[in-house]
Amino acid sequence: MPATEAVAAPRRLEWLTATVTDVIVETPRVKSLVQDVPRWPGHRPGQHVDVRLTGEDGYQAQRSYSIASAPEAAHLTLTVERIEEGEVSPYLAGEVRPGDQFELRGPIGGYFVWTVAAQGPLFLIAGGSGIVPLMAMLRHRAAASVAVPARLIYSSRTFGDIIYRDELDRLMARRDGLEIVHTLTRSQPAGWSGGMRRIDREMVASAGFPSSQRPRTFICGPTQLVEYAASTLQELGHEASLIKTERFGPTGGVG
């Protein structure tokens, strides 16, 4: 853009063509799409994109998806959970294979964002696919090689539903100040040592940071989990202004 035009109107977020380079099966219902996106402007961890699909007959549908990759990663990655009654997610988490194309634009959202410049401690609470934008933060933290104290409480239905399970294990094995507590609400494998119930006050208090440390807190998941965790943290003395939330209802933001 010529400098003379850079003054007045904000630049429109352009639709870019994404080409899928790899499809990673995360769980039976969740896939990550690794993409090549020429002219991608970069993003901050926690931001999302709008995806637009165009069928052969010209029919279009668009939805918002969180970015899973760190800004430092060579490729943009979205992680998509299949919502059976949805129109876009069954395609993205079902039919897409390497070489397929769709459009996206972004990055969108500047509030539910954490970078190492914001320091910490960093306190993350996720339910189900709510882990996705938080994973971008953890990947960014690891890529930046900072030892900002970080804790994640991650609630999944079953062991097989834990998204990024191996990578989360590897991140914790770096012993760089990240602690992860998993809880499984529906069933647990033999010998399971993590939580065995929904996220509750005791879990938030024992696995989190005390309010005196003023953790930067990000909560993402189903509405009920987010409402519960956010109000519990406030009861425990955490300032509302330090608690940022994103809610994934059955259709909210995804589908």
Next chain:
Amino acid sequence: MSEPPISRGFRARKRPDGPANRVPPGQHLVNDFPVLSAGPTPHTSLEGWSFTLEDGPSPLAEWTWAQFAALPQTTLKVDIHCVTTWSKLDTNWQGVTIDTLLEAAGLGEPPELFTMIHCDGGYTTNVPVEDLLDGKAMVATHFEGRPLAPEHGGPARLLVPHLYFWKSAKWARSLQFIAQDEPGFWESLGYHIYGDPWREQRYAGD
């Protein structure tokens, strides 16, 4: 860009997606009511609640919960459109229109051309005055015949259904008239300053 790339094998699952003249471009219909908020849900007691009209820094009128509930009530049946692409048809609301608030405050006409809505939790959003008048908007306290739930903005939220739903600010506590249009919370973070779903004004520059 010219032609969008075809996404191999993608086709409509269920179409048409509702009456075409009621679903703006890029939107799809939902039956539930998704919740989207940037932070914790404030739980304001009705005893401590009030709604204020302000002209810049000066208060014009203030109503307690009981006073607000005693104002003439209006019901609206409207379609709502969230920027995250869901739309919901035929939603029923009850509350007090901005016209009624101006009248109750003894104002013949609004003092300025723009407004900023201020909410519990610090959220703000900007709306031009003309988008709030002539029955186009209200401060809503009831949804589908019931008191508005806290996660949906209760005790009271703005309702401006012809704009994207982030403009219908939850937990509204004051309507401030301002001389110049200024961006509110999401408008400062890359979302469109006006937000007309029929022109697909989702983000700055759209």
